[in-house]
Amino acid sequence: MKKRVKMVDIARAAKVSQTTVSLVLNHVPNIRIADETRQRVLSVARELGYTPGPSLYDLDPARKRLFGVMINEISSAYPINLIDGLNTWADTQGAQLLVQITGGLPDHDEAALENFARFGIDTIVYARTFTAIVDVPPRLDAFRHVLLNCRRPDSRGLAVLPAERYGGALATDHLVAAGCRRIATITGDPWQLATAERLAGYHRALGRAGLARDAGLERRGDWSHASGFAQTLALMALPEPPDGIFCQNDIMARGALAALASLGMDVPGAVRVIGYDDRDFARDLDPALSTVTLPHVEMAERAMDQLAGEAQPGDRTTTIQGKLVVRKSTMPDA
CATH class of the missing domain: 3.40.50.2300 (Response regulator)
Known part of the structure; x- marks a missing residue:
């Protein structure tokens, strides 16, 4: 079976970051990317035969899987990596994400949860840009959910954090x-x-x-x-x-x-x-x-694996270890 082309493959071929590929292919607005870079990413994606995941409307009703994502903002590189990891997981699983950007404001959190309920979404990723201890909206407990890059003060619920x-x-x-x-x-x-x-x-x-x-x-x-x-x-x-x-x-x-x-x-x-x-x-x-x-991409994929694989997520915190990258600033011969 032919290997599925991923965003990381496009990034390597186009000699840009995976974040840039994600921004271009997901048509994220109000992000400054040179037109030459944008066109190179699109051209490489076409050459490699990249196709996004199946459209929600292309799936049989019984196979439609909608997950909600709440995040406070996506204005820097870090949350883009989180979103890209979630999107990669959904892409390979035939699932769809509905992303709500709340600014971390309580009234926006409540509005996002109301939107998810209207769409019939009962499974949610509650994420933060920077690793944080957060007070989640009380209504979140009415949904199956995982906390990504954050945890509650009492460590209740399922949380995935960097180590x-x-x-x-x-x-x-x-x-x-x-x-x-x-x-x-x-x-x-x-x-x-x-x-x-x-x-x-x-x-x-x-x-x-x-x-x-x-x-x-x-x-x-x-x-x-x-x-x-x-x-x-x-x-x-x-x-x-x-x-x-x-x-x-x-x-x-x-x-x-x-x-x-x-x-x-x-x-x-x-x-x-x-x-x-x-x-x-x-x-x-x-x-x-x-x-x-x-390890934001790995964290996002682990969060989705745990959320999708359990009927009722338990109380535990999972940490994902980053890796050492050795270059010349510490080792002359690197």
Whole structure:
């Protein structure tokens, strides 16, 4: 049987990200994509014989499977990956998704649930752009549902999350294995769950390696390039500067690399730098950035598998581990 062409196949052939392919083929409005890029994606899709999943109206009534998706926003790369993972699952299962963007507002959540009820949808994915602890609308309990990239404060229900603590430890362990002994970290916004979990993983890895924690090596960023740049300058001005820096996202890592370049410091010769997220630009930086992936596509597919495979989802939280991507910023020969 001929292998089904997926969006990832188109992305490789067109030399663009899977996110870009998803945006083009799903006709997402108000997204700036160069017309040349858009046409290249469409041309490659035609050449490879890509076809979307079956239309809802092409399915027999007994085979129609509608799933509702509620997400607070889709204005950045991360939720596009979540939606793409959900769409990939639906595409292979002959299912259809009805997506509602709520802004995270309670009245919009209630309106979305009312819309799902009108369409006869009783199975819902409740998702968040960034990993979060959320108070869900009470009416959600009337539907079979899974929480994606979020969980309730009391951990009730079925939730699928990234293994952020594992990822923080994975990044730090890699720097330890590369020979670093004064390892700094630049964190994200302190109110975000991902920040706390990645920092806990960093602490865990230092403890395993027998390296003392140093408050001076822990710097608060805000996920931005500017904060990565500023905090790296501050770190390198210390009497004992770090020989490794774990930036808790790739954007801050990009700022860190720029700061080290401005100081004339060699990466990875003098300092090794690792990021997190594996954003599209990471491989194109000079040096190319080592990083840890955020497994959003895998999370989305796992959520749908669990939701579709159980009559009544139970109370449990499933975490999906990201992967280490080694590039030149930590390993000269990578």
